[in-house]
Amino acid sequence: MYSYSDFDESFVRARVAQFSDQVGRRLDGSLTEDEFRPLRLMNGLYLQLHAYMLRVAIPYGTLNPRQMRQLALIADTWDKGYGHFTTRQNIQFNWPKLPDVPAILSALADVEMHAIQTSGNTVRNVTADHFAGAAADEIEDPRPYAELLRQWSTDHPEFQFLPRKFKIAVTGSPNDRAVTKAHDIGLRMTRNDAGEPGFEVMVGGGLGRTPMIAFTVRDSLPVADLLPYVEAVLSVYNVLGRRDNKYKARIKITVHETGRDEISRMIEERFLETRPQFGGADQALLDDIRAAFAPPAFRNAPTDGYDAFYKSDPIFRAWADTNLAQHRNAQYAIVTISVKAHGATPGDATSAQMRVMADLAEKYGHNDLRISHEQNVILPHVHKSDLPAVHAALSQAGLGTANVGLLSDIIACPGMDYCALATARSIPVAQEIALRFEELRLEHDVGPLKIKISGCINACGHHHVGHIGILGLDRAGVENYQITLGGDGTETAAIGEKTGPGFAYDEIVPAIERIIRAYLEIRENPAETFLQTYRRTGFAPFKSALYGAEGGRDAA
Amino acid sequence: MSRQFTPKVVTANDLREGDVVYLTADDRWSRLHHEAELIEDEAHAQIRLLFGAAQRNIIVGAYLADAKAGPNGPEPVHFREAFRTRGPSNYPHGKQVDLGKQADGKQVDLTNV
Numbered sequence: 001m002y003s004y005s006d007f008d009e010s011f012v013r014a015r016v017a018q019f020s021d022q023v024g025r026r027l028d029g030s031l032t033e034d035e036f037r038p039l040r041l042m043n044g045l046y047l048q049l050h051a052y053m054l055r056v057a058i059p060y061g062t063l064n065p066r067q068m069r070q071l072a073l074i075a076d077t078w079d080k081g082y083g084h085f086t087t088r089q090n091i092q093f094n095w096p097k098l099p100d101v102p103a104i105l106s107a108l109a110d111v112e113m114h115a116i117q118t119s120g121n122t123v124r125n126v127t128a129d130h131f132a133g134a135a136a137d138e139i140e141d142p143r144p145y146a147e148l149l150r151q152w153s154t155d156h157p158e159f160q161f162l163p164r165k166f167k168i169a170v171t172g173s174p175n176d177r178a179v180t181k182a183h184d185i186g187l188r189m190t191r192n193d194a195g196e197p198g199f200e201v202m203v204g205g206g207l208g209r210t211p212m213i214a215f216t217v218r219d220s221l222p223v224a225d226l227l228p229y230v231e232a233v234l235s236v237y238n239v240l241g242r243r244d245n246k247y248k249a250r251i252k253i254t255v256h257e258t259g260r261d262e263i264s265r266m267i268e269e270r271f272l273e274t275r276p277q278f279g280g281a282d283q284a285l286l287d288d289i290r291a292a293f294a295p296p297a298f299r300n301a302p303t304d305g306y307d308a309f310y311k312s313d314p315i316f317r318a319w320a321d322t323n324l325a326q327h328r329n330a331q332y333a334i335v336t337i338s339v340k341a342h343g344a345t346p347g348d349a350t351s352a353q354m355r356v357m358a359d360l361a362e363k364y365g366h367n368d369l370r371i372s373h374e375q376n377v378i379l380p381h382v383h384k385s386d387l388p389a390v391h392a393a394l395s396q397a398g399l400g401t402a403n404v405g406l407l408s409d410i411i412a413c414p415g416m417d418y419c420a421l422a423t424a425r426s427i428p429v430a431q432e433i434a435l436r437f438e439e440l441r442l443e444h445d446v447g448p449l450k451i452k453i454s455g456c457i458n459a460c461g462h463h464h465v466g467h468i469g470i471l472g473l474d475r476a477g478v479e480n481y482q483i484t485l486g487g488d489g490t491e492t493a494a495i496g497e498k499t500g501p502g503f504a505y506d507e508i509v510p511a512i513e514r515i516i517r518a519y520l521e522i523r524e525n526p527a528e529t530f531l532q533t534y535r536r537t538g539f540a541p542f543k544s545a546l547y548g549a550e551g552g553r554d555a556a
Numbered sequence: 557m558s559r560q561f562t563p564k565v566v567t568a569n570d571l572r573e574g575d576v577v578y579l580t581a582d583d584r585w586s587r588l589h590h591e592a593e594l595i596e597d598e599a600h601a602q603i604r605l606l607f608g609a610a611q612r613n614i615i616v617g618a619y620l621a622d623a624k625a626g627p628n629g630p631e632p633v634h635f636r637e638a639f640r641t642r643g644p645s646n647y648p649h650g651k652q653v654d655l656g657k658q659a660d661g662k663q664v665d666l667t668n669v
Contacts (some may be wrong), residue, residue, distance in 0.1 A: 027572065029613040047616055049636075050643055050650045051574035080649055097573050416636060417644035418588070425639075427646045477634055495608045 001062055001368070002147050002292040004112045011155070012109045015116060017286075019043045020102035027099060041319025044115025045101055047098035048420045049141045054093045054101060055118040056108060057443075060128035060170075061089035062145035063369040065358035070111040072351035072358070078104050083354070085339065085347040087411055088167075089127045089371045090118055110178060114523055115255030116154065121162045123153035123234070129171040129178045130372035133295060134380035136326040139189045139197050142172035144289045145226055148282065151289075152227055159234055160168060163241030164249035166234065167206075170199075174491065181205045181214045181493035182465060184251045185233055188491070193461055198268055203233055207459035211495045212252040217264050224535040225275065227282045232271035236263065294381070296366035298329050299383050306384035316391050318444070319402040324387070327380075333387060335365075335379040336372070337394060338401040338409065342438040345427050346412040347375030354498050356397040364390050373462075374411055376404065407443040407451060408434035408517070411462055415455025415472060416479075422455035424479040425505075432509045437516075446516055449530045450489070467531050468515060470508065481508040485515070485542055486534045490533055497539060499546055518545035565592035565623045565630050566608040567640070568615035576640045576651070577615055579608045585615060587655060589641040590629030596619075617647045 004012070019039065026036040040046075050063055050299055056071070063071075079093045079098045086092055092460040094103060102142040108114055116190060118125055126146045133141040159166070171178040180186025186202035198220030205214030210478055221229055227510050233251075240258060242248040248257075252352065255263050310317055325334040338358060339349050349357070357377055361369045364386040370378035383388055394400040403409050413419065415426030437443045452466030456473075463469030469484035480502040487496030503511045516530075522541050523533045534542070564586045566579035577585040586592065601620055607641035609618040622633040632638045643650020 027613075032612055032617050033571075047569055047574055049640060050576060080647075094644075095574075099572055348646075416639055417646055425645060427644075431646065473637075479635060 012114045015110050016105045022373040024104055041119040044118035048418050051095045054096045056091050056115045057118050058089050059150050060126055060143050061130050061371040063363040064367050067111045068354050068358035068369055072354035074107055075102055076352040082348050082350045085371050085375050087373045089373055121164050122160055126150050127169045130370040130378050131334055134327050135173050136328045137175050138173045140172045141293050142170040144168050144293050147289045148286050161237055163243045176491040182207050186214050190220055196240040198222055204252045206250050206252040207464045209457045211464040213493050215260050217286050228274040228278050229271055231274045232267050236266045236270050243403055277369045296381055301385055302333050303384040306387055309388045319391055322402045323404045331384055333384055334403045335382050337377040337399050338403050339376055340409055341398055342408055342434040343431050346410050346430050351396050353399055360390055360393055377551045380411055405448050407437050407446050407449045411452040413454050413460035423474040424455050426453040426455040426472055430506055433512055436509050447529055464495045479505045506556045515542055518542055561598045562622045564595045564620040566604050567621050568618040571616050588616055592630050594630040624661055
């Protein structure tokens with residue numbers, strides 16, 4: 001993986017020193033909160049409901065074992081022994097104390113990590129397909145491009161005070177596992193008619209209070225034009241974006257208000273200016289970065305031990321069927337570690353679990369770990385003969401749950417258990433849904449299903465693109481949960497439709513159960529997934545399952 | 557003519573630790589909701605908020621939160637404020653364990669912070 005250059009190292013160290021001084025000046029009263037707040041946000045430090053929260057960037061979701069162990073050390077030393085992996089492939093610590101933050105940032109810098117640009121109106125941590133460099137369907141590893149974007153966007157003087165935050169996601173596969181169409185800029189690698197790789201450039205996607213699917217501004221941008229093109233998009237947005245109204249400031253609104261044709265024209269016009277300015281320096285840099293992402297030395301060894309184990313052990317088989325994905329090397333598999341045991345908090349890992357995952361990556365996984373936007377941890381390169389040992393070790397650490405892609409593999413934002421912006425809780429709803437279906441032993445029958453829960457309209461839990469989305473709101477001082485159906489975060493992206501009146505906290509789990517039971521009843525056969533059934537039948541059968549045959553029901 | 561004033565407490569977060577704090581009648585910041593001063597008059601509420609917010613090297617983000625009188629002192633009205641008196645619901649972290657029974661208002665200990 002990419003290692004910091006001297007420049008990266010000195011930049012991050014300088015920022016730690018600068019922010020340490022700012023923390024000191026806040027504590028001694030030299031800085032007011034109004035002065036300090038933008039400075040702490042530039043360094044990923046929020047003040048939440050019960051405590052500060054530090055959001056640490058995990059660029060394109062890639063970690064090495066040493067970094068994972070350092071996160072465990074930080075959790076033990078300055079937090080409460082755990083961390084929360086987020087839908088932005090970051091990790092959040094929920095309980096740091098302000099005087100300790102400089103030491104935490106210094107410990108992060110020791111392993112080439114930081115919390116810079118994880119907040120504020122800047123280009124945020126660039127996210128990528130969590131199977132990058134391993135997926136069988138991949139055209140090219142997207143991470144060199146993500147790293148190029150990271151270097152270009154970090155402290156970019158023109159883009160530190162954008163109208164609003166700006167999120168870029170990149171995938172090197174035609175199958176979109178990075179929700180690219182729900183980002184300010186989505187980049188999806190394709191091949192043009194001549195077979196050359198290029199990026200489909202999508203602009204103006206986003207969730208939040210105004211969910212929008214991005215529109216394609218270029219079908220196949222030559223990869224060499226990536227930076228000048230992205231810079232053109234950013235600079236057009238920087239000029240046009242609404243700084244007068246926070247709710248209209250994201251590029252999706254700019255696209256909507258300017259019109260696709262006009263904004264495309266402006267981007268292309270600006271691109272003619274930016275393109276010659278790069279002068280090849282970006283391509284030289286990209287070549288260096290590419291070398292850092294060379295594939296590991298894959299082992300050539302028999303896999304018949306794996307095949308025999310798969311046949312003989314039903315628990316291992318259930319796990320292999322749900323948690324493994326096809327690797328581009330047929331002897332290997334991609335392991336998704338579920339950090340979502342039934343009843344656990346989605347995305348939370350204890351320091352002990354982090355160390356187990358680091359050890360496994362070191363011993364069996366070519367020193368590579370990934371964080372997925374679905375809040376799980378990935379070992380992207382595991383030789384099949386090692387899978388039984390990996391599964392056994394994971395199971396001992398409470399990480400062997402066979403539920404990836406199933407009903408209990410729920411995305412949930414921190415919600416009102418932690419977040420100052422939340423309007424309702426999301427974690428306990430996720431916990432109770434998972435426990436209920438574990439009790440019913442239904443989730444393997446139900447098959448692939450994505451439930452996503454947000455505790456407010458900002459949609460960190462991606463509820464709009466959940467097959468079943470749940471949005472927690474405050475209705476007259478009571479938690480109320482609105483359901484959406486039919487959302488999709490992949491290359492066939494769609495925003496879910498609202499079902500109708502919301503449900504009270506104690507009604508939401510039974511409501512979800514009615515939806516699932518309706519699906520089981522009306523699916524044509526067990527191979528027809530929830531989303532396929534929904535697309536075939538539409539809303540009506542689910543609506544009557546939720547609200548009764550007459551379809552009417554008073555708002556909760 | 558004038559609508560009924562909903563009683564308030566002044567609440568904020570501690571600058572150093574981030575923990576939730578409440579302004580008491582004797583000008584302390586307490587971690588316990590039931591030790592807060594229950595303010596029943598709108599003008600007095602504004603004065604107490606200004607007093608609290610001015611202590612900007614001790615606390616962050618002071619605001620007025622609805623509250624009501626209870627047997628052991630003020631109680632929160634809105635669920636968000638109730639969560640702030642306890643901590644998260646997924647782990648025994650925050651006030652619900654740090655303060656033990658005090659957080660419930662069952663013991664009244666004049667803990668200064």
